[in-house]
Amino acid sequence: MTTVNWWKTLRAVPSWVYPATLGVFLLVLPALQPGYSVTRQVELTLILALIVSGLNLSLGYAGQLAIGQVAMYAAGAYTAGIIAVAGVTDILVQLLAAGLAALVVGIVTGIPGLRLGSWSLAMTSFFLVLLVPDIVSIFEEHTGGQLGLSGIPGATLLGFELTPTHFYLTVVTVTILWFAAFRNIIASRHGIAFQVLKQSPVLASSVGMSVFRVKLSGYATGAIPAGLAGALFANLDLFVSLEAFGFHVATGALAASILGGSVSVYGAVLGAAVVEYASSQSDSFQEYSLVFFGLFLLIGGVLMSGGVAGVARTFVARLDRAAGLAGRGPSKAGDGEAIHRIEGGLLDATGVSKAFGGNQVLTDVSLRAEPGRVTALIGPNGSGKTTLLNLVCGYYRRDAGEITLDGTPIRTAATHRIARLGVARTFQTPLIPPGITVRDVVASGRYTVEGTSFAGAILRTPRFRAIQRRDRQRADEMLRLVGLEDVADTEAATLPLGMRRMLEVARALVAEPKVLLLDEAASGLDEGEVETLAGVIRRIRDAGCTIILVEHNFGLVLSLADEIVVLARGSVLASGTPSDIANDPRVRDEYLGASDADVRPDDSVTEPAARQETP
Amino acid sequence: MTLIYAGLSLGAVYALVAIGYNIVFVASRSFNFAQAQLMMIGAFVAYTGHVTLGLPAIVVVALAMVVVMLVAAILERVAVRPVADHQTQLITTLGFGTVLTGLAQLIWGSQPLDVPFFGAKEAMTLFGGRLYSFELGLIVLSVVLVAVIHLYNRRMMSGLAIVAMSQDDEAAVLRGINVRKLAFAAFAITGLLAGLMGFFIGPKTFAVATLGSALALKGFVALAIGGFGSFYGGLVGGFVVGLVEEHAARYLGSEFSNLSVFLILILVLMLRPTGLFGQTQERTV
Amino acid sequence: MTDPLLTVEHLATGYGDLRAVWDVSFQVWPGRITVLLGRNGSGKTTSLRAVAGLNPVHGGTMTYDGRSLESVAAHGRVALGVSYVQExxxxxxxxxxxxxxxxxxxxxxxxxxxxxxxxxxxxxxxxxxxxxxxxxxxxxxxxxxxxxxxxxxxxxxPRLLMLDEPSGGLAPSVVAEVMARVSALKDSGLAILLVEQAVEAAVDVADHVTVIDIGKVVVSSPVGEIDDLERIKDACMGR
Structure with missing residues (x-):
């Protein structure tokens, strides 16, 4: 019991205290007169930690295989060195210039990644490391070429020359400030947005995120710390040589990231410390260093996907459970909870057609969904339901027809813009990013409501805090509505399917959409869960939202829908009230293949894109 | 002509890397970042067999093939099979490759070692250009390998099965094909071939531990130009990279050769992401 | 009647933790055709996939030729004589x-x-x-x-042939031809499990009919005992 109590006390301390303590310790370290080799070791570790934190941001959080941080590090170092030789010795100016240089390199090399998949980005960014020596020799007169850039004057700060101790404090301060900024980005909408993007670009755009912008900001923020590290490195020895930017270093940085845990903030410091300590050991160890880096990557990749930080988190969670700090089980969807009035929108699709290759999947389909009503879309396999849904969301370009929301035309192929107009959806297979809490998943649905900037997140401005408070408030309201408030702090991806479906409904609803699209929300749920879901849907409808329901469960559709549209072979077969549809013999024949069925055009029922839809 | 031979033989090296990537890609949709390191090990084993032990050439080839096949089998078991998603496999195979580089440095040192080849030491003259026997050997090997693989995939049941897997692995399972076993076999065969390749590339590139990274990247460019999964494409892509690299070095200066290859990579990826001959595009999600 | 070649009892299965089939039982006999009917989303395909070894089994048993199928990998089931034609x-x-x-x-x-x-x-x-x-x-x-x-x-x-919507996307004349071929196959002693949405075409060739809805069996009977097509259709529509 004593261990448990001791743990409770420890956990009562806010988590930022531990890194802050380390920071303060490093700041007062010179007072202990630790000697040159220790401070230098710390400096090198922190420089590596900066590079690794960039990797963690782009690779770990945003899931982009941009692993050429060493090239950005080189860009920062040479930029700082060259302007120093030219007479600009102020460390602040150098940091700024180096950060900008790295930013440019990061964004330019990220461009292929905007269009292409992981391998291409990994290869182009790694290729950069190969190019560093060539580019350095092309600009030999400025960079010193193979011989290295020497003659860098000592750094100054606002006109004062920095002593080694001052410089040490500069390195520590820059690192602390960056990690504080890093932590603030991660613990904000932008950090959540990175993880949403990592899970699925489709999901990201469905909550209104521009995949283009989120990716680009991932590359950009991943490059900056590498540039800062470069500027510090150039001033550490006042000498820049190519050896510092080879594959050996690139692999070491990657190994440190994987070892410390890519999806973590402070894991970067830990990983960097291990790798730097190992590299600094006797020559015999250096010979083995590549073997060890390789093993870190291999074992880190295979065994502990979260690195040391992940293992620590699992351990903390286990102790939390033992100490009774973890959340309780789920509760029933809150029946009495008042739900805000939602301004629904009139979704009007007329004459919509779509063909994939030669297959005409939808022909002249019209659909009208009104506020405060549930419009169900049913039909046999391949009748075009999901295609229609995806046309409304803008995943495909339609061949003909018009879709309007409250009279505003919905243009094609800009999914995140359509989401911002007020169209929210859930997915056949729930898309829940791993590693974030239930509350954060719901809050990620508010990405487009009340914009916040990176700067706001980093500086924690009053405006940012107010918005963050509202994010939490609204998320909690939604969780009460769907009955998940008791698991708000649980990791969302670990919830069972029924709860994950409810969670998707909450996420879709938190931005107060005009139209809510539910794609087979009841599939895989047991009877009790279906009942709960039906209750929630009814209350959302009664609040005024426009609901479009694609569903196989006939009983649910008949009991829930105000209007049913039956699609068959790409056109509207019938539409009307549930009792109309239930008594329409054509509907049953369409499902069950009547003997006098019309001749089906060959292959017309296959939807080539359907298989890619569930990511 | 001499320049073209140099470009083609260098290109053949990249084409061989691309062949290795492609075999694994076709069989299991994975990307084996350690392919070039497997070939590097092959070159070192060839050096040891040839120079240190003084074994006859045919024994050296067999030895290199067997050793690298075993290494590739271990690679599949420890770095590929236990990892579900292809993105993490990139990290783990890179890790395995790094271990190989490190071990090679420990065993053979970091100085480049000259691997001898059969036949004359002097360059011969062919169609007004000069080339070495090992350069001719490389070009012939890459072309012959691609042709053999093509025939294998059309004639042999296991070849047919691998092509089928690459199209629809679930449907392949339903025909009774043991997809996992074949994917493993593909890795082992890649190792076997990498051993053979190592014997051929050693004389051209020297056996040196740091060979891997540059080779891995240029081989990828060959793959990107040719298209993922296309063996002919990888061959053409390799030759393109080799020729561009040699010409850029000759006319612009050696520091521009990598840069020109990089530019081609970016251009191809942006303009034709499926490559020149590719049908399957790399998954973007 | 001969012994069934395949007996599926209280099968529960799905994709990952998404459960599409809650409690499905059916049998297939040599030289006979068992038809599995139901609307889209009712769990027919998921059941076939479980028998073929593509989907994990959460509960229930599958007995084929006197042995349990579960320990056999998907590709190994083909060698045992289980052939599955996907939709x-x-x-x-x-x-x-x-x-x-x-x-x-x-x-x-x-x-x-x-x-x-x-x-x-x-x-x-x-x-x-x-x-x-x-x-x-x-x-x-x-x-x-x-x-x-x-x-x-x-x-x-094969000894057991599973056909998943062989009529899907085909013109009626072709459907008739495919069904005739399927019907002819059983004469060689093949056990056939047919999944269909086209009720009439399927019942025409069936010896045994099992109807499932939302992952549960609602009707299961030899064709001779239920001649009321309307009842089968209503069952398919969840009524």
Missing amino acids: GKRVFRTQTVRENLLLGGYSLKLRRRALENELDRIYELFPILHDKRDDPAGSLSGGQQQMVAIGQALMAK
């Missing part, structure tokens, strides 16, 4: 018709030369495939692709 004509599109059929016999573990001799069985059944044998399978019409898919399955000399 949507999933042939290997870039490979020729002949190559597709040869791959169908992969589980026989024969050399290619020996397998070539087996092709005649299939060409006899579907003469059109002989004419098209060197064309890429993807270039064939939908009906012909369906024949390739069935031909592939038959190449493995």
Whole structure:
């Protein structure tokens, strides 16, 4: 019991205290007169930690295989060195210039990644490391070429020359400030947005995120710390040589990231410390260093996907459970909870057609969904339901027809813009990013409501805090509505399917959409869960939202829908009230293949894109 | 002509890397970042067999093939099979490759070692250009390998099965094909071939531990130009990279050769992401 | 009646933790056709996939020829005589018709030369495939692709043939032809499990009908005992 109590006390301390303590310790370290080799070791570790934190941001959080941080590090170092030789010795100016240089390199090399998949980005960014020596020799007169850039004057700060101790404090301060900024980005909408993007670009755009912008900001923020590290490195020895930017270093940085845990903030410091300590050991160890880096990557990749930080988190969670700090089980969807009035929108699709290759999947389909009503879309396999849904969301370009929301035309192929107009959806297979809490998943649905900037997140401005408070408030309201408030702090991806479906409904609803699209929300749920879901849907409808329901469960559709549209072979077969549809013999024949069925055009029922839809 | 031979033989090296990537890609949709390191090990084993032990050439080839096949089998078991998603496999195979580089440095040192080849030491003259026997050997090997693989995939049941897997692995399972076993076999065969390749590339590139990274990247460019999964494409892509690299070095200066290859990579990826001959595009999600 | 070749009892299965089938039981006998009916989303395909070994089994048992199927990997079940023709004509599109059929016999573990001799069985059944044998399978019409898919399955000399919506996307005349071929196959003693949405066409050839809705069996009976097509249809529609 004593261990448990001791743990409770420890956990009562806010988590930022531990890194802050380390920071303060490093700041007062010179007072202990630790000697040159220790401070230098710390400096090198922190420089590596900066590079690794960039990797963690782009690779770990945003899931982009941009692993050429060493090239950005080189860009920062040479930029700082060259302007120093030219007479600009102020460390602040150098940091700024180096950060900008790295930013440019990061964004330019990220461009292929905007269009292409992981391998291409990994290869182009790694290729950069190969190019560093060539580019350095092309600009030999400025960079010193193979011989290295020497003659860098000592750094100054606002006109004062920095002593080694001052410089040490500069390195520590820059690192602390960056990690504080890093932590603030991660613990904000932008950090959540990175993880949403990592899970699925489709999901990201469905909550209104521009995949283009989120990716680009991932590359950009991943490059900056590498540039800062470069500027510090150039001033550490006042000498820049190519050896510092080879594959050996690139692999070491990657190994440190994987070892410390890519999806973590402070894991970067830990990983960097291990790798730097190992590299600094006797020559015999250096010979083995590549073997060890390789093993870190291999074992880190295979065994502990979260690195040391992940293992620590699992351990903390286990102790939390033992100490009774973890959340309780789920509760029933809150029946009495008042739900805000939602301004629904009139979704009007007329004459919509779509063909994939030669297959005409939808022909002249019209659909009208009104506020405060549930419009169900049913039909046999391949009748075009999901295609229609995806046309409304803008995943495909339609061949003909018009879709309007409250009279505003919905243009094609800009999914995140359509989401911002007020169209929210859930997915056949729930898309829940791993590693974030239930509350954060719901809050990620508010990405487009009340914009916040990176700067706001980093500086924690009053405006940012107010918005963050509202994010939490609204998320909690939604969780009460769907009955998940008791698991708000649980990791969302670990919830069972029924709860994950409810969670998707909450996420879709938190931005107060005009139209809510539910794609087979009841599939895989047991009877009790279906009942709960039906209750929630009814209350959302009664609040005024426009609901479009694609569903196989006939009983649910008949009991829930105000209007049913039956699609068959790409056109509207019938539409009307549930009792109309239930008594329409054509509907049953369409499902069950009547003997006098019309001749089906060959292959017309296959939807080539359907298989890619569930990511 | 001499320049073209140099470009083609260098290109053949990249084409061989691309062949290795492609075999694994076709069989299991994975990307084996350690392919070039497997070939590097092959070159070192060839050096040891040839120079240190003084074994006859045919024994050296067999030895290199067997050793690298075993290494590739271990690679599949420890770095590929236990990892579900292809993105993490990139990290783990890179890790395995790094271990190989490190071990090679420990065993053979970091100085480049000259691997001898059969036949004359002097360059011969062919169609007004000069080339070495090992350069001719490389070009012939890459072309012959691609042709053999093509025939294998059309004639042999296991070849047919691998092509089928690459199209629809679930449907392949339903025909009774043991997809996992074949994917493993593909890795082992890649190792076997990498051993053979190592014997051929050693004389051209020297056996040196740091060979891997540059080779891995240029081989990828060959793959990107040719298209993922296309063996002919990888061959053409390799030759393109080799020729561009040699010409850029000759006319612009050696520091521009990598840069020109990089530019081609970016251009191809942006303009034709499926490559020149590719049908399957790399998954973007 | 002979003993059933396949007995599925209280099967629960799905995709990952998404459960699509809650409690499904059915049997298939040699020389007879069992038809599994139900609307889309009712769990028919998921049940077949579980028998083929593609989906994990969460509960229930599958007994084939007196043994449990669960310990056998998916590709191994083909060698035991379980052949599954998926919906949507999933042939290997870039490979020729002949190559597709040869791959169908992969589980026989024969050399290619020996397998070539087996092709005649299939060409006899579907003469059109002989004419098209060197064309890429993807270039064939939908009906012909369906024949390739069935031909592939038959190449493995199965004892249990599972057909998932063989009529899907085909013109009625082709559906009739496919159904006639399916019906003829049972005479050789093959046990056939047919999944269909087209109730009438399927009941015409069926010996036994099982209807499922939302992952549960609602009707299961030999065809002779239920002649009321309307009742089956209502059951399919969840009434």
